[in-house]
Amino acid sequence: MSAQEAAHGAAAAAHGAAPSGGLAIDPMHQFHINTIYPIHIGGFDVSFTNSALWMVIVATAITLLTISGMGKRSLVPGRLQSVAELSYEFVSNMLRDNVGDAGKRFFPFVFTLFMFVLFCNMGGMLPYSFTVTSHIIVTFGLAMFIFLGVTILGFAVHGLHFFHFFVPKGVPALLLPLLVVIEVISYLTRPISLSVRLFANMMAGHTMLKVFAGFVIAMGWMGGFLPLAFMVAFTGLEILVAFLQAYVFAILTCIYLNDALHMH
Amino acid sequence: MPQLDFATFVPQLAWLAIVFLTLYVLMSRIALPRIASVLEGRRDRIAGDLDKAAQSKAQTDAAIAAYEKALAEARAKAHTIAQATRDQLSAETEAKRVAIEAQLNDKIAKAEAAIKATKETALSNVRAVAVDVAGAIVSRLLGEEADKAATERAVDAALKG
Numbered sequence: 001m002s003a004q005e006a007a008h009g010a011a012a013a014a015h016g017a018a019p020s021g022g023l024a025i026d027p028m029h030q031f032h033i034n035t036i037y038p039i040h041i042g043g044f045d046v047s048f049t050n051s052a053l054w055m056v057i058v059a060t061a062i063t064l065l066t067i068s069g070m071g072k073r074s075l076v077p078g079r080l081q082s083v084a085e086l087s088y089e090f091v092s093n094m095l096r097d098n099v100g101d102a103g104k105r106f107f108p109f110v111f112t113l114f115m116f117v118l119f120c121n122m123g124g125m126l127p128y129s130f131t132v133t134s135h136i137i138v139t140f141g142l143a144m145f146i147f148l149g150v151t152i153l154g155f156a157v158h159g160l161h162f163f164h165f166f167v168p169k170g171v172p173a174l175l176l177p178l179l180v181v182i183e184v185i186s187y188l189t190r191p192i193s194l195s196v197r198l199f200a201n202m203m204a205g206h207t208m209l210k211v212f213a214g215f216v217i218a219m220g221w222m223g224g225f226l227p228l229a230f231m232v233a234f235t236g237l238e239i240l241v242a243f244l245q246a247y248v249f250a251i252l253t254c255i256y257l258n259d260a261l262h263m264h
Numbered sequence: 265m266p267q268l269d270f271a272t273f274v275p276q277l278a279w280l281a282i283v284f285l286t287l288y289v290l291m292s293r294i295a296l297p298r299i300a301s302v303l304e305g306r307r308d309r310i311a312g313d314l315d316k317a318a319q320s321k322a323q324t325d326a327a328i329a330a331y332e333k334a335l336a337e338a339r340a341k342a343h344t345i346a347q348a349t350r351d352q353l354s355a356e357t358e359a360k361r362v363a364i365e366a367q368l369n370d371k372i373a374k375a376e377a378a379i380k381a382t383k384e385t386a387l388s389n390v391r392a393v394a395v396d397v398a399g400a401i402v403s404r405l406l407g408e409e410a411d412k413a414a415t416e417r418a419v420d421a422a423l424k425g
Binding site for chain 1: 265266267268269271272273274275276277278279280281283284286287288290291292294295296298299300301302303305306309
């Protein structure tokens, strides 16, 4: 068995559905969107894809955890109920620390957002799974929704006074035009930085894992253990990153909410 | 790069909107109120239990205070009773002692009187015997009847001497 054949076998095993005839490992193959059930409504393609499948799986898992897990409503919680309560208090504290009591009405949104991103990231760590958040359009869709929502909220709360947000206080008049431009640009790039951070972390981590998985097979029994050991450690790191990026995504949302509600 | 395949954008966004909205509704309508009610119920229960514990502690403290007060009262009462009993007993003993002493003194006095009388009787008998003996001795020695009056005088003188 040649090294290439071995690599191909590994790729097929790792991807679950490797392209037939491909000889080298394609680390980007895991990000392919495959249509499972084609749907077209009014000229739009809204087909049920593997991405949609994993969104549904993630939402189902969250629902099972937070609704079925709380089914018994025990005074002394079991394991699932503990996890559900811990998630609730984690997000609740995050929101209270960053936004204060005014943020309470956005709690369901921040909770849904955090849990959705967290479960998408963690679900991506399962073998043969698809990482919903490794697609820029998904993270950008979420980020853009947050950005627009927060901006509308800012104008709804403060009216035109919200423009003062872009004017830093205690700055020499000479520098002011420059700083206002910088502030506006930094504000407008928020959805981009928010979405790219999550997407790039997820994509880079998963690509890296797949590349090193290729090395393990290519180097065989003789030298494959070194990349394998690296992969084990890197998988641990990726799980940390999966949690951390969900946390960062949620906490930045809280900070943007706070900016809109309280300005600076 | 599959991420830049624009054909996949619309289905992904569409399903993201559907799934996220559904999840939001499920969370905000069912899951979160349920978790909140459980957490609140537990917080209330804990606060209630703490209150109850504080009440029980206050009751215990009151009971201990009452017990200690009763104990102190009982001690004081016992002390009074013991003192009274001791006083009464010593008074009775004293009275008995006095009575017995009086009786003894009486008996001693009677005995002394009897002894004195006996002694006097004995002494007077001794004189009569002495006179008789002296008279008998004199009459044996002299061969004649002794003068009784002289004998009595001599005996009296000897008894006195």
